Amino acid sequence: MDRIPILRMGDFLLVTIQIDLYDKLATNLESDLVQMVNKTGARGVLIDISGLSIVDSFMGRILGNIGSMSKIMDAETVVVGIQPAVAITLIELGLELKGVHTALNVEKGMELLKEKIGSPSDESPQDEDSSE
Amino acid sequence: MKIEREQDVVPFRNRVKEYATKINMGLLNQTKLITAASELVRNMLKYANGGIVHIEVISQGRENGIRLIFRDQGPGIKDIQLAMKDGYTTGKSLGLGLPGTKRLVNEFDIKSSAEEGTTVSIIKWKNG
Numbered sequence: 279m280d281r282i283p284i285l286r287m288g289d290f291l292l293v294t295i296q297i298d299l300y301d302k303l304a305t306n307l308e309s310d311l312v313q314m315v316n317k318t319g320a321r322g323v324l325i326d327i328s329g330l331s332i333v334d335s336f337m338g339r340i341l342g343n344i345g346s347m348s349k350i351m352d353a354e355t356v357v358v359g360i361q362p363a364v365a366i367t368l369i370e371l372g373l374e375l376k377g378v379h380t381a382l383n384v385e386k387g388m389e390l391l392k393e394k395i396g397s398p399s400d401e402s403p404q405d406e407d408s409s410e
Numbered sequence: 411m412k413i414e415r416e417q418d419v420v421p422f423r424n425r426v427k428e429y430a431t432k433i434n435m436g437l438l439n440q441t442k443l444i445t446a447a448s449e450l451v452r453n454m455l456k457y458a459n460g461g462i463v464h465i466e467v468i469s470q471g472r473e474n475g476i477r478l479i480f481r482d483q484g485p486g487i488k489d490i491q492l493a494m495k496d497g498y499t500t501g502k503s504l505g506l507g508l509p510g511t512k513r514l515v516n517e518f519d520i521k522s523s524a525e526e527g528t529t530v531s532i533i534k535w536k537n538g
Contacts, residue, residue: 300419302417332423332441335507363442367438367442370442371445371449372513
């Protein structure tokens with residue numbers, strides 16, 4: 279396997295990382311995601327890393343890059359499912375995962391994304407109200 | 411274990427995990443050890459094009475632990491004190507490699523010279 283699948287769901291892109299990534303896989307994911315954001319005009323990217331048993335500075339940098347690049351492309355990134363041991367290790371190592379938002383799980387992550395970009399389902403009724 | 415390519419990183423981490431599981435190291439300490447090992451092995455690849463890692467189970471009194479020795483034939487580190495400072499880097503990484511790694515383990519020893527390359531030895535105790 280040399281690619282992590284990226285799923286599209288409305289305005290969002292979803293990525294679930296279920297195995298520890300080889301570097302090449304991680305850098306592929308980075309470029310694939312940015313291209314997908316461009317192609318689909320996605321407003322949010324949700325990355326589930328609950329399958330990662332460790333996040334080292336390389337993986338941390340990839341996540342940060344995805345966040346920053348998506349930001350430039352007008353999309354927010356939320357990383358969810360960080361294992362407690364991974365969180366503790368990240369902080370001791372000195373990694374802060376700058377540029378990405380985090381949430382406990384996929385559900386909370388989706389809520390956060392919707393909040394960040396303003397959910398379309400919330401906006402459309404307002405539009406109707408104003409036109410009346 | 412020989413480390414020559416980036417593809418060796420994940421199998422190497424798995425090997426460390428096997429050893430850690432063998433002595434029943436807890437998940438948190440395992441995670442810290444494997445992360446530290448991953449950082450060091452990346453340094454080795456980046457600055458010295460790889461090297462050799464020696465993994466062993468050690469014991470001191472009742473306490474078991476894992477010792478990893480990373481040996482490379484690279485150019486060596488000119489100023490170890492500087493390299494151990496938070497935020498210092500010569501490569502394009504985040505610059506938290508060595509000091510960050512040191513925080514994750516119980517013992518950290520580094521020797522380096524231009525002639526003999528760099529040797530880093532770390533120990534993580536099971537309950538450390």
